[in-house]
Amino acid sequence: MPDRPFTIDTFTSLDPKVPLGPLENKWSHFKNNSRLVSPSNRKNYHIIVVGTGLAGASAAASLAEQGYKVSTFCFQDSPRRAHSVAAQGGVNAMKNYQNDGDSVFRMFYDTLKGGDFRSREANVYRLAECSAHLIDQAVAQGVPFAREYSGYLANRSFGGVQVSRTFYARGQTGQQLLLGAYQAMMRQVGLGKIKSYSRHEMLDLVVEDGSAKGIIVRNLDTGMISRFAAHAVVLATGGFGKIYYLSTLAMGCNGTAIWRAHKRGALTACPSWTQIHPTCLPQSGTHQSKLTLMSESLRNDGRIWVPKQKNETRQAKDIPEEERDYYLERRYPSFGNLAPRDISSRAAKERIDAGYGVGKMKNAVYLDFKDAIAVQGLEVIKRKYGNLFDMYKKITDVNAYEEPMLISPAAHFSMGGLWVDYELGTNIPGLFAIGEANFSDHGANRLGANSLLQACVDGYYILPNTLPQYLASMDDKKLPVVESPEFDAAEEKIRNSLQQLLDIRGKRTVDDFHRQLGKILYDKCGLSRSAEELSKAIQEIDELMALFYRDVKVPGKQNEMNDELEKAGRVADYLEIGRQMCIDALSREESCGAHFREEYQTADGEALRDDKQFRFVSCWKYDKERPSLVKEALNFEFVTPSERSYK
Amino acid sequence: MKFELKIWRQPNPDAKGAFQKYSVKDISPDMSFLEMLDTLNEELILKGDPPVAFDHDCREGICGQCGVVINGRAHGPLDQTSTCQLHMRSFSEEKTITIEPFRAAAFPVKKDLKVDRSALDSIIAEGGFISVETGQAPEANTILIGSEQVEEAFDAASCIGCGACVASCKNASVALFTAAKISHLSKLPQGQLERNSRTKRMVQAMDKMGFGSCSNTGACEVECPQGISISHIAHMNKLYFRS
Ligand SMILES: Cc1cc2nc3c(=O)[nH]c(=O)nc-3n(C[C@H](O)[C@H](O)[C@H](O)COP(=O)(O)OP(=O)(O)OC[C@H]3O[C@@H](n4cnc5c(N)ncnc54)[C@H](O)[C@@H]3O)c2cc1C
Ligand code: FES
Numbered sequence: 001m002p003d004r005p006f007t008i009d010t011f012t013s014l015d016p017k018v019p020l021g022p023l024e025n026k027w028s029h030f031k032n033n034s035r036l037v038s039p040s041n042r043k044n045y046h047i048i049v050v051g052t053g054l055a056g057a058s059a060a061a062s063l064a065e066q067g068y069k070v071s072t073f074c075f076q077d078s079p080r081r082a083h084s085v086a087a088q089g090g091v092n093a094m095k096n097y098q099n100d101g102d103s104v105f106r107m108f109y110d111t112l113k114g115g116d117f118r119s120r121e122a123n124v125y126r127l128a129e130c131s132a133h134l135i136d137q138a139v140a141q142g143v144p145f146a147r148e149y150s151g152y153l154a155n156r157s158f159g160g161v162q163v164s165r166t167f168y169a170r171g172q173t174g175q176q177l178l179l180g181a182y183q184a185m186m187r188q189v190g191l192g193k194i195k196s197y198s199r200h201e202m203l204d205l206v207v208e209d210g211s212a213k214g215i216i217v218r219n220l221d222t223g224m225i226s227r228f229a230a231h232a233v234v235l236a237t238g239g240f241g242k243i244y245y246l247s248t249l250a251m252g253c254n255g256t257a258i259w260r261a262h263k264r265g266a267l268t269a270c271p272s273w274t275q276i277h278p279t280c281l282p283q284s285g286t287h288q289s290k291l292t293l294m295s296e297s298l299r300n301d302g303r304i305w306v307p308k309q310k311n312e313t314r315q316a317k318d319i320p321e322e323e324r325d326y327y328l329e330r331r332y333p334s335f336g337n338l339a340p341r342d343i344s345s346r347a348a349k350e351r352i353d354a355g356y357g358v359g360k361m362k363n364a365v366y367l368d369f370k371d372a373i374a375v376q377g378l379e380v381i382k383r384k385y386g387n388l389f390d391m392y393k394k395i396t397d398v399n400a401y402e403e404p405m406l407i408s409p410a411a412h413f414s415m416g417g418l419w420v421d422y423e424l425g426t427n428i429p430g431l432f433a434i435g436e437a438n439f440s441d442h443g444a445n446r447l448g449a450n451s452l453l454q455a456c457v458d459g460y461y462i463l464p465n466t467l468p469q470y471l472a473s474m475d476d477k478k479l480p481v482v483e484s485p486e487f488d489a490a491e492e493k494i495r496n497s498l499q500q501l502l503d504i505r506g507k508r509t510v511d512d513f514h515r516q517l518g519k520i521l522y523d524k525c526g527l528s529r530s531a532e533e534l535s536k537a538i539q540e541i542d543e544l545m546a547l548f549y550r551d552v553k554v555p556g557k558q559n560e561m562n563d564e565l566e567k568a569g570r571v572a573d574y575l576e577i578g579r580q581m582c583i584d585a586l587s588r589e590e591s592c593g594a595h596f597r598e599e600y601q602t603a604d605g606e607a608l609r610d611d612k613q614f615r616f617v618s619c620w621k622y623d624k625e626r627p628s629l630v631k632e633a634l635n636f637e638f639v640t641p642s643e644r645s646y647k
Numbered sequence: 648m649k650f651e652l653k654i655w656r657q658p659n660p661d662a663k664g665a666f667q668k669y670s671v672k673d674i675s676p677d678m679s680f681l682e683m684l685d686t687l688n689e690e691l692i693l694k695g696d697p698p699v700a701f702d703h704d705c706r707e708g709i710c711g712q713c714g715v716v717i718n719g720r721a722h723g724p725l726d727q728t729s730t731c732q733l734h735m736r737s738f739s740e741e742k743t744i745t746i747e748p749f750r751a752a753a754f755p756v757k758k759d760l761k762v763d764r765s766a767l768d769s770i771i772a773e774g775g776f777i778s779v780e781t782g783q784a785p786e787a788n789t790i791l792i793g794s795e796q797v798e799e800a801f802d803a804a805s806c807i808g809c810g811a812c813v814a815s816c817k818n819a820s821v822a823l824f825t826a827a828k829i830s831h832l833s834k835l836p837q838g839q840l841e842r843n844s845r846t847k848r849m850v851q852a853m854d855k856m857g858f859g860s861c862s863n864t865g866a867c868e869v870e871c872p873q874g875i876s877i878s879h880i881a882h883m884n885k886l887y888f889r890s
Binding site: 077086 | 675695
């Protein structure tokens with residue numbers, strides 16, 4: 001490409017607001033010195049929390065418990081349905097109940113290394129530091145974590161670590177944690193301290209004099225547009241992996257809230273860093289609307305393999321042991337089947353692309369429990385994973401106790417999101433981003449079971465300590481009002497953009513565009529990337545975007561329930577986000593974590609980081625054509641980034 | 648495969664609804680039921696007809712957002728399976744598939760197959776929680792709970808809040824939903840202290856929200872996608888009379 005599709009901004013300097021002092025004192029240092037709002041004053045502050053997943057519900061409950069007035073918004077018909085509900089495997093915490101060498105430092109280091117040294121030390125350390133409390137809180141709320149016969153809490157292992165620090169509730173850890181947070185939130189609703197708006201979608205952020213003052217929402221049941229003003233706005237809107245169309249996310253997951261905030265000035269960070277999860281059900285046809293995750297916990301006992309022979313036609317059970325390639329065990333002997341997700345997914349893709357894939361579409365690998373059942377017995381395996389095997393049977397009609405599961409990589413988690421500082425504030429004063437919506441702790445690859453943790457820690461412990469500092473230091477403490485030129489303009493803009501979509505009256509459905517975008521991104525900005533393919537992708541997305549505005553067909557009207565109009569707005573944003581993802585991936589000329597650039601790899605095909613040139617977080621300033629790159633340098637004061645090896 | 652469909656259409660809460668007939672073809676047996684509806688909707692949109700509004704989100708049986716009555720049965724023909732987990736291989740081509748919304752006075756129809764289930768949230772807000780605030784919790788392993796006891800609480804806690812129990816009850820009672828939450832919390836040591844007041848408030852909330860009363864027909868248990876047992880209702884009643 002003759003011209004780079006982005007500019008580099010060297011003037012803007014970003015303050016990550018990391019407190020001084022030794023790593024282990026930073027968070028206490030912040031708390032010791034932060035400004036507070038006195039209990040009797042708190043009811044005068046109004047806070048908007050968009051999103052009621054683990055991050056939003058826990059933040060809303062905790063802030064309301066402190067005495068603030070909170071309004072929550074979600075697009076589902078109940079706060080309890082946020083996609084956190086779907087998390088299966090578990091949540092990490094440093095309790096060292098297993099006495100197996102765990103420590104806050106080790107958890108910090110595992111997470112930092114897991115993210116390929118592309119996150120802020122101080123944030124990651126705090127995540128590990130606050131993790132133990134979360135388990136206490138969840139147990140007190142009634143979360144039925146798995147127990148040993150003795151009555152003590154049980155643990156399992158997750159990928160990328162060599163200790164057992166994962167707490168779990170059958171295969172429904174997310175559901176149970178979310179119900180705990182939801183119930184805490186509903187308690188505050190009952191007490192009149194939270195007002196909860198379900199089926200309300202945030203469509204714009206209102207910024208006045210440089211600070212966030214409120215949002216514009218659309219009631220999805222009636223189509224009514226309304227305005228909400230507050231002292232601060234918190235975005236807890238989750239991940240946008242649904243941009244790939246086929247993903248493990250829920251149908252409604254979207255990037256709209258963060259993207260519209262971005263267009264109002266909030267920086268995004270590393271938007272292209274997407275985790276492609278290795279153990280999902282493979283695509284079985286063109287009709288498919290989502291790919292179901294099979295929990296990573298299965299890799300504790302299941303062994304992953306492909307046939308040694310290309311284009312194998314025999315059934316799995318007819319392939320003798322010596323003709324099976326347990327490629328993770330072969331390539332990564334010390335972590336084996338529990339190698340981190342980015343590495344496992346890439347290894348699967350490598351085998352599939354080389355012609356060793358199995359299944360109807362030759363797009364899968366085997367996950368086999370034969371040995372585990374032989375050693376531990378059927379009953380033990382049933383007890384550990386029964387509901388996952390049931391789910392597998394429901395979807396595929398195959399009994400995985402008798403033949404191996406077929407699994408394949410699928411888009412799963414957005415490491416990227418809105419840029420936030422140590423206090424979880426974006427660069428717009430008064431706008432905060434928590435949970436999967438932000439870019440913070442996971443760097444270029446997230447470790448399994450760390451993101452329920454991050455969503456909870458952000459919501460229960462960090463934000464309730466950092467947001468008051470912002471409120472206490474506001475110059476003008478009056479509640480903003482919705483009768484302002486900024487609110488007027490934002491509302492009008494939203495009405496016009498909705499009408500614009502309806503007026504196109506083209507010939508292709510919204511889903512049709514979404515599927516095409518998803519395919520471009522999966523092929524060119526997915527598991528592996530190259531300058532050539534990314535440049536092509538940008539061009540293809542530009543063309544698709546132009547076509548979308550000429551040819552999309554959105555039936556119905558604005559002022560009614562209109563599912564297609566909802567989707568059209570989200571896909572319009574996805575097209576823009578997708579373009580920025582490709583630019584982000586193109587600008588980073590190194591491989592790190594989930595970001596694998598084909599041009600930058602070691603002789604044996606591992607990611608080749610370039611710490612000299614790329615030890616920074618890529619933050620993006622909005623521009624329709626050429627966004628500009630602002631670099632937040634990552635300073636490693638306490639550890640030395642090493643080559644990330646799991647061999 | 649091809650299918651004849653009879654679907655409840657109702658443009659808004661005040662309109663009088665009616666069934667309409669559709670046919671779909673080129674349906675693969677591996678398609679999920681909702682993907683079959685997606686296919687129908689894409690056709691309708693391109694033809695210029697209004698697509699069918701139906702609820703769904705996770706499409707993996709856990710969020711509780713989906714739920715329609717299929718051939719007279721909430722969530723369709725399979726036991727312990729939510730609408731989104733159904734696949735077309737479970738249907739035979741010969742029979743017309745009738746699809747209608749969950750019906751109950753407390754669940755007014757919003758549009759087509761979507762109903763308003765916010766009454767379920769209101770019941771939880773009345774007492775479906777343990778009153779612990781952030782920061783108050785003691786060290787987790789100071790509360791020992793036997794693994795069997797946890798599993799029992801879990802069986803109740805696994806409710807996805809879809810409302811199929813209400814839709815399948817001839818009295819439109821919400822007893823199974825409410826009892827599941829009461830059981831989940833009261834079977835754990837942490838939930839003991841508020842047990843009686845919680846039960847009282849939640850039971851009263853059911854009446855206040857306009858749900859019918861339970862006459863122990865057991866229909867709810869049969870159609871619950873999580874297989875939650877009606878024994879929880881007996882447990883709730885026992886606690887209620889004690890409180
Ligand atoms: C299938 C699956 C399994 C997983 N398993 C694990 C696991 O085992 N362990 C682990 O640690 N992590 C796991 N994860 C990741 C983890 O679940 C998520 O990262 C985490 O739950 C995100 O929480 P959240 O609160 O940030 O977002 P969510 O729970 O997604 O909540 C987002 C909220 O924002 C609302 N929202 C979004 N957009 C708007 C808008 N425009 N207007 C209004 N409201 C809006 C939604 O309604 C919702 O309430 C899994 C993820 C998936 C998809
Ligand atoms: S769509 Fe979530 S349970 Fe069916």
